[in-house]
Amino acid sequence: MGAIDELVTELARLPTIGRKSAMRLTYHLLKQPTEQSRRLAAALTTLVETVRPCARCFNLTESELCAICSDPRRDAAIICVVEEASDIPAIERAAEFRGTYHVLGGRLAPIDGVGPEELTVGALVARVAAGGVGEVIVATNPKLEGEATALYLQEQLAGHPVRVTRLARGLPMGGDLEYADGGTIAQALSARRVMG
Amino acid sequence: MSLLATDAIVLHAFDYRETSRILRLATREAGVQSVIARGARRAKGGPGAGLDLFTSGRAQWMVRPGRDLHTLITFDATHARSALAADLGRFHGAAALAELLLRFTPEDAADTVFAALERSLDALVIADRASVEAEAIAACWALIGELGFAPALEHCAACQAELSPDDDLIFHHRAGGALCARCARATPGGRILPAAARAVLIAWRDGERPVLPDATHAKAHRRLLREFLQEHLEDGRPLRAFRAWDAR
Numbered sequence: 001m002g003a004i005d006e007l008v009t010e011l012a013r014l015p016t017i018g019r020k021s022a023m024r025l026t027y028h029l030l031k032q033p034t035e036q037s038r039r040l041a042a043a044l045t046t047l048v049e050t051v052r053p054c055a056r057c058f059n060l061t062e063s064e065l066c067a068i069c070s071d072p073r074r075d076a077a078i079i080c081v082v083e084e085a086s087d088i089p090a091i092e093r094a095a096e097f098r099g100t101y102h103v104l105g106g107r108l109a110p111i112d113g114v115g116p117e118e119l120t121v122g123a124l125v126a127r128v129a130a131g132g133v134g135e136v137i138v139a140t141n142p143k144l145e146g147e148a149t150a151l152y153l154q155e156q157l158a159g160h161p162v163r164v165t166r167l168a169r170g171l172p173m174g175g176d177l178e179y180a181d182g183g184t185i186a187q188a189l190s191a192r193r194v195m196g
Numbered sequence: 197m198s199l200l201a202t203d204a205i206v207l208h209a210f211d212y213r214e215t216s217r218i219l220r221l222a223t224r225e226a227g228v229q230s231v232i233a234r235g236a237r238r239a240k241g242g243p244g245a246g247l248d249l250f251t252s253g254r255a256q257w258m259v260r261p262g263r264d265l266h267t268l269i270t271f272d273a274t275h276a277r278s279a280l281a282a283d284l285g286r287f288h289g290a291a292a293l294a295e296l297l298l299r300f301t302p303e304d305a306a307d308t309v310f311a312a313l314e315r316s317l318d319a320l321v322i323a324d325r326a327s328v329e330a331e332a333i334a335a336c337w338a339l340i341g342e343l344g345f346a347p348a349l350e351h352c353a354a355c356q357a358e359l360s361p362d363d364d365l366i367f368h369h370r371a372g373g374a375l376c377a378r379c380a381r382a383t384p385g386g387r388i389l390p391a392a393a394r395a396v397l398i399a400w401r402d403g404e405r406p407v408l409p410d411a412t413h414a415k416a417h418r419r420l421l422r423e424f425l426q427e428h429l430e431d432g433r434p435l436r437a438f439r440a441w442d443a444r
């Protein structure tokens with residue numbers, strides 16, 4: 001495959017980009033000053049080589065610990081569990097939450113072959129078992145699979161002296177956390193209920 | 197192109213590109229179908245936005261001859277089943293039912309398959325906690341019956357000889373059910389099926405709901421079911437929901 005075809009193919013794999021747009025982008029890159037394209041290539045390389053999951057919470061970071069875990073003003077006694085790292089900005093926008101996070105990496109989805117081993121459940125239980133955690137807020141999406149995941153986490157944390165709470169309903173039905181507005185999330189957070 | 201309107205239940209959903217979702221639906225008229233819900237993940241939504249698994253409703257889409265993926269026009273949800281996430285037994289049972297239909301429903305499936313699914317999901321919603329497990333396993337066997345490959349239980353799967361209800365026998369997945377002693381000797385493999393377990397399978401088939409005595413029995417029944425289905429798959433791909441259910 002030639003260099004042009006190769007780039008078109010790679011770009012076309014990206015969301016919202018069809019083959020036609022990929023072609024347009026490729027020709028645009030060839031027309032713009034070489035230096036600019038080099039900067040794009042370097043940014044991509046830096047991205048894939050330096051961004052990794054936080055050693056504690058699995059949020060995305062360029063350091064050992066993410067910005068939230070390494071912030072001394074954040075309350076490490078409260079852990080908010082989310083499905084994806086992309087859910088964190090939505091909760092941060094609500095500006096209500098001063099605790100820390102834990103990114104599961106998905107939700108239980110039996111048909112897709114996603115079970116507890118595919119998620120970071122073990123690491124969450126280990127964080128709680130290490131002590132110093134008073135509350136785990138389960139903020140998985142308010143859908144069937146998100147609810148089942150919340151139940152599973154409650155089961156796994158049952159033997160530990162920790163309060164397990166769930167975001168209040170009120171998020172758009174079947175909606176994704178990622179798309180909810182700050183006010184709605186703030187409300188769901190403050191009205192959270194103890195599970196079980 | 198023509199418009200198709202049908203009762204449907206969401207069996208599986210996954211995100212597609214930036215704003216769409218692909219739904220796999222069990223339908224009353226057309227077996228299992230895949231539709232694309234364009235814009236379903238946009239903030240202001242589109243047809244099929246916010247649809248959760250196991251929701252019933254009336255779906256409409258355009259049928260394009262020769263295409264496998266149709267474009268959803270509307271899905272009017274009539275009945276959500278969020279109570280299937282009330283405990284993990286219900287959740288895994290429902291996921292197994294969905295996987296069973298996704299993998300085994302032929303294109304020309306009878307509408308009785310859809311009716312059986314609807315009944316099973318509703319029964320799973322209201323089952324009391326102690327009987328969820330039996331309800332889910334029984335529902336899977338009922339669907340297998342509707343799909344036309346119920347195992348032989350009262351007559352030998354190989355020679356059709358009548359089987360005594362008191363005998364512990366060999367259940368042979370490939371042969372298609374229980375075997376008489378003579379055929380079992382001639383057919384290597386299979387698993388011992390105690391008389392009591394066979395009686396439970398027969399009762400389930402006949403619509404009764406005997407409760408399983410304990411978790412060990414439930415586990416043995418789940419394993420029998422999974423092995424039977426795995427044996428009947430043409431592509432041999434693993435049954436992931438059944439495996440997850442088994443691992444509980």
Ligand SMILES: [Zn+2]
Nearest residue numbers: 054057066069
């Ligand atoms: Zn972190």
Ligand SMILES: [Zn+2]
Nearest residue numbers: 352355376379
């Ligand atoms: Zn025989």
